[in-house]
């Protein structure tokens with residue numbers, strides 16, 4: 001759940017950065033709308049962490065800064081590149097949530113409810129990015145993103 005919480009911290013940073021950079025009013029509105037849902041995710045995962053007697057990752061400020069920087073860079077390239085980055089991120093997050101759902105014990109209904117709702121929302125965010133004209137992320141960048149998310153996942157388990 002701490003990993004999921006870190007992911008939502010990054011989602012906040014990403015969407016906020018991209019909304020700040022774009023000059024397209026309509027896109028900004030769309031990004032802020034998604035950011036609002038990510039805010040809900042952040043609150044739900046934080047609540048689950050508390051209920052489970054766990055703390056959030058100590059590295060959250062670092063993750064936030066990193067995601068903010070990457071979001072800014074992607075958005076500076078172009079709106080469509082920025083959306084491509086959203087799509088790829090949301091896809092990777094959905095896959096992670098899917099595997100987490102398979103690992104979660106059947107009796108932990110509150111966690112399962114949070115993770116499945118988030119998975120549905122992230123899938124919708126990815127589809128919305130495609131509808132808005134997302135350009136596919138180039139394969140090397142996709143590999144880098146996968147590595148970054150592995151590092152994030154592995155460290156957030158412990159720190």
Ligand SMILES: [Fe+2]
Pocket residue numbers: 007008011037038041118122
């Ligand atoms: Fe989310």
Ligand SMILES: [Fe+2]
Pocket residue numbers: 011034038090121122125
């Ligand atoms: Fe999302």
